[in-house]
Amino acid sequence: xxxxxxxxxxxxxxxxxxxxxxxxxxxxxxxxxxxxxxxxxxxxxxxxxxxxxxxxxxxxxxxxxxxxxxxxxxxxxxxxxxxxxxxxxxxxxxxxxxxxxxxxxxxxxxxxxxxxxxxxxxxxxxxxxxxxxxxxxxxxxxxxxxxxxxxxxxxxxxxxxxxxxxxxxxxxxxxxxxxxxxxxxxxxxxxxxxxxxxxxxxxxxxxxxxxxxxxxxxxxxxxxxxxxxxxxxxxxxxxxxxxxxxxxxxxxxxxxxxxxxxxxxxxxxxxxxxxxxxxxxxxxxxxxxxxxxxxxxxxxxxxxxxxxxxxxxxxxxxxxxxxxxxxxxxxxxxxxxxxxxxxxxxxxxxxxxxxxxxxxxxxxxxxxxxxxxxxxxxxxxxxxxxxxxxxxxxxxxxxxxxxxxxxxxxxxxxxxxxxxxxxxxxxxxxxxxxxxxxxxxxxxxxxxxxxxxxxxxxxxxxxxxxxxxxxxxxxxxxxxxxxxxxxxxxxxxxxxxxxxxxxxxxxxxxxxxxxxxxxxxxxxxxxxxxxxxxxxxxxxxxxxxxxxxxxxxxxxxxxxx
RNA sequence: UGGGGCGUCGUCAAGCGGUAAGACACAGGAUUUUGGUUCCUGCAUUCGGAGGUUCGAAUCCUCCCGCCCCAGCCA
Numbered sequence: 113x114x115x116x117x118x119x120x121x122x123x124x125x126x127x128x129x130x131x132x133x134x135x136x137x138x139x140x141x142x143x144x145x146x147x148x149x150x151x152x153x154x155x156x157x158x159x160x161x162x163x164x165x166x167x168x169x170x171x172x173x174x175x176x177x178x179x180x181x182x183x184x185x186x187x188x189x190x191x192x193x194x195x196x197x198x199x200x201x202x203x204x205x206x207x208x209x210x211x212x213x214x215x216x217x218x219x220x221x222x223x224x225x226x227x228x229x230x231x232x233x234x235x236x237x238x239x240x241x242x243x244x245x246x247x248x249x250x251x252x253x254x255x256x257x258x259x260x261x262x263x264x265x266x267x268x269x270x271x272x273x274x275x276x277x278x279x280x281x282x283x284x285x286x287x288x289x290x291x292x293x294x295x296x297x298x299x300x301x302x303x304x305x306x307x308x309x310x311x312x313x314x315x316x317x318x319x320x321x322x323x324x325x326x327x328x329x330x331x332x333x334x335x336x337x338x339x340x341x342x343x344x345x346x347x348x349x350x351x352x353x354x355x356x357x358x359x360x361x362x363x364x365x366x367x368x369x370x371x372x373x374x375x376x377x378x379x380x381x382x383x384x385x386x387x388x389x390x391x392x393x394x395x396x397x398x399x400x401x402x403x404x405x406x407x408x409x410x411x412x413x414x415x416x417x418x419x420x421x422x423x424x425x426x427x428x429x430x431x432x433x434x435x436x437x438x439x440x441x442x443x444x445x446x447x448x449x450x451x452x453x454x455x456x457x458x459x460x461x462x463x464x465x466x467x468x469x470x471x472x473x474x475x476x477x478x479x480x481x482x483x484x485x486x487x488x489x490x491x492x493x494x495x496x497x498x499x500x501x502x503x504x505x506x507x508x509x510x511x512x513x514x515x516x517x518x519x520x521x522x523x524x525x526x527x528x529x530x531x532x533x534x535x536x537x538x539x540x541x542x543x544x545x546x547x548x549x550x551x552x553x554x555x556x557x558x559x560x561x562x563x564x565x566x567x568x569x570x571x572x573x574x575x576x577x578x579x580x581x582x583x584x585x586x587x588x589x590x591x592x593x594x595x596x597x598x599x600x601x602x603x604x605x606x607x608x609x610x611x612x613x614x615x616x617x618x619x620x621x622x623x624x625x626x627x628x629x630x631x632x633x634x635x636x637x638x639x640x641x642x643x644x645x646x647x648x649x650x651x652x653x654x655x656x657x658x659x660x661x662x663x664x665x666x667x668x669x670x671x672x673x
Numbered sequence: 674u675g676g677g678g679c680g681u682c683g684u685c686a687a688g689c690g691g692u693a694a695g696a697c698a699c700a701g702g703a704u705u706u707u708g709g710u711u712c713c714u715g716c717a718u719u720c721g722g723a724g725g726u727u728c729g730a731a732u733c734c735u736c737c738c739g740c741c742c743c744a745g746c747c748a
């Protein structure tokens with residue numbers, strides 16, 4: 113695998129690692145992990161964490177494990193595990209033989225819990241969920257100790273074993289850490305370590321009826337794997353004292369350290385798992401890999417290069433500020449990657465028929481077109497030309513505004529890679545008044561050559577020969593939401609963009625696009641970057657997703673009048 | 674309200690006591706058979722605010738203001 117890590121700028125996490133290395137901590141080792149819960153697909157925010165964790169390992173010659181943090185069977189599944197594996201690999205990272213599951217540690221975690229009980233640091237609490245909440249206190253008031261807090265070690269041990277054995281109903285008992293009910297940090301008010309939950313686990317089946325909580329499982333999983341730097345997001349900052357509390361009691365040496373950074377937000381989309389699940393389950397999008405989704409699968413299907421996502425993650429940096437990164441930056445990274453390597457092609461999205469009156473009927477000729485104007489090594493291709501063509505409807509205007517340099521009555525325009533044509537007449541639908549056909553004449557002397565008289569024809573438009581055109585479906589995607597920060601709105605669905613998908617079923621593409629490989633990306637010149645849909649595109653009937661439009665300075669000019 | 678965290682250009686983000694990097698966005702201009710690409714140019718006398726320390730402060734101190742996170746048997 114080639115090095116997928118863009119040159120890493122420095123950040124506060126790298127500073128910490130540098131300092132640890134300088135101080136000789138962890139025996140010079142750097143071990144990180146990416147710990148998703150398999151209850152959904154990973155998204156661009158996870159990609160930031162993936163790039164960080166795997167990037168750190170690569171940079172410091174360390175390792176990064178993939179660990180499925182599957183301690184709550186509700187909602188977790190193998191389908192999600194598989195998608196996560198697929199997506200991280202696609203992003204360009206690999207964990208070799210270090211694929212782990214928190215569920216593989218259940219037995220060890222149970223033993224750790226027993227050890228904690230024996231030390232007098234944990235107890236079985238038999239309060240109801242409501243009673244526990246009630247006694248937790250509030251931001252301003254301390255909590256009250258559980259009446260079960262001082263059970264004997266023997267009783268705790270017995271009860272905990274019987275919890276495991278399935279003798280009690282869900283919620284009847286819980287294992288709690290004995291810390292401090294008056295702690296100002298609520299996380300420390302005797303947090304729950306284990307709960308009884310009769311829910312089949314996608315990996316352990318019905319083997320367990322008790323499951324460890326995140327706070328207990330995560331830090332110990334880190335320790336078991338020899339993680340040195342456990343990197344997570346800011347909302348876990350309050351949990352760090354608990355992380356340390358557990359590790360200090362159960363792990364003798366090489367204790368992992370938790371470091372928190374700000375999670376990513378991107379404008380005009382949502383990244384919270386809850387909201388993404390809702391979009392999928394309520395059918396607002398067509399699944400987790402809908403090209404409008406900010407999921408890795410969605411972005412892949414949309415046609416975003418993995419490299420673009422990596423560059424984006426490098427570009428946004430790592431810090432502790434709350435942030436809302438401009439979607440325009442992601443799009444910039446996508447264009448940047450695609451501009452380099454996407455072969456150019458011509459495709460007319462909204463066709464308008466053009467007849468070249470002075471071009472011989474039945475004649476066809478082929479033009480040599482560069483696959484990339486700046487990269488001759490990408491070669492040439494033949495594109496057929498004949499008397500009847502299709503051009504883009506918006507490349508003709510009956511009453512063109514100022515600075516419009518395309519076709520109009522009396523005007524000339526250059527057909528890309530071909531001739532200069534001149535408007536002759538137009539045909540309208542009698543009822544609607546809509547222009548249905550254009551008649552033009554061509555200047556044979558301008559075949560891939562400037563006009564001999566030196567006249568300037570600034571406009572260049574794309575075209576497809578009608579007789580050779582391949583019908584294609586093109587899907588235009590736009591931002592999923594109409595407001596910058598839909599994630600901050602409770603009724604975020606209200607801001608769904610009704611125009612986020614526009615399907616154009618009757619487009620015409622140049623012949624070479626007939627067999628576009630699913631997943632391959634092209635630049636449709638003057639229009640944007642497009643990618644043959646990996647699921648629905650087929651030879652003879654290609655379906656293209658618009659990855660991102662080309663930058664467009666015309667609409668700005670037009671907007672100014 | 675108790676605790677934890679954060680405030681540097683429209684958006685990200687460097688800066689770690691020596692006088693505000695870079696990227697995106699935006700605005701001009703050049704080149705162009707993609708109104709694309711590329712290339713120039715401009716874009717924070719100022720770092721949430723007010724005091725203080727210092728020859729010198731975005732960086733240190735004090736107070737104030739604002740935003741985010743925590744009261745799941747979720748992660």
